[in-house]
Amino acid sequence: MQIEFKATKRDAQGTGASRRLRRAGQLPGIVYGGAGDVRLVQMDHNELYHLLRKEAFHSSVLTIDIDGSKETVVLRDTQWHPYKQQVLHIDFQRIDSGQKMHLKVPLHFVNGDVSPAVKLGGCMIAHPINEVDIQCLPANLPGFIEVDLSALNAGETIHLSQLKLPAGVEVVHHGEGDPVVANATVAKGPAPEAAEGEAA
Template structure:
């Protein structure tokens, strides 16, 4: 479970496009805190700090304690917008964390011990990852950093379903239990096909080069012949 992270903010008394642009000119990002049976609160957070948090990963699964307007509020990010050209954060929505509530979050999947999977280590198979994250319903203060899946003993042809995944207590998967997370597939023949194609191209280029050299030699020999008297 991720630790609660502090996040400084300032309360905003003006909203709207003009006010948002003014906030951005000051090196901040307009944001809003909503939910929990309370009225939305407009705030502004530091651009550099927020951008770092977003691009570090796990932003939307982290609980923050925001200090703004003389009070502290525990929240979890629910959405953010990035500039489509520059990638700079433009706005963030935070949901208040209330006791007893659950949220749906995308938690990354980590695969362990691939060196102990015969299908990969001994037989050259490949782990084909179908789901890099799992959508989980969980209390905000119990969000796991990742879901770990042990590949020990896995062989070619093995399929890992959600039912094979051990989820932490109090965590529920929102999809179907039969959903596939990953499987181990046989070694691909693509590599051999590429090598054969590259060899054929190299052979054709070598033959073409030899032919050109032969033609050049013939032309040089013809130019060297003296005309009969």
């Protein structure tokens, strides 16, 4: 998915300048990394607010057009107002098409309703992990990784190491062990006393 948006160079710095930008409907941001210099930018707040609501914006290679000069970036950080639906600041990092990059991408769980665990075992499927840190070249960056639950039986689990990854993509896991991505547990029924009371 190709996502492109516009920005303009921002000269004024500091808290007061950023506050004035926000009052004018602008969003202050920064572009850093790669071979270029750090660039302070400003964007239309509403445009970026709506882009941030799209899952793909968080896990895609983006094109930012800064006064007619286009750069390839990924989203690195956003700062939100504590209680308003307002973005306060946004960070983008340049990427190099020839260098591997790290990024978190979402997991999409599919076919859970047809799995033996649900259809035959009356289980609930839990997703302890909803996103995963990957490493790949920008051209290989997937918008998401699919987790197929169709063969999951009652009491079984799917681990991080069992994910089917697209070509050129590898998982980056810094902790110990092999984290559980999905598991099927039997849904708890009513307590025996409650069942007897209902029968009476």
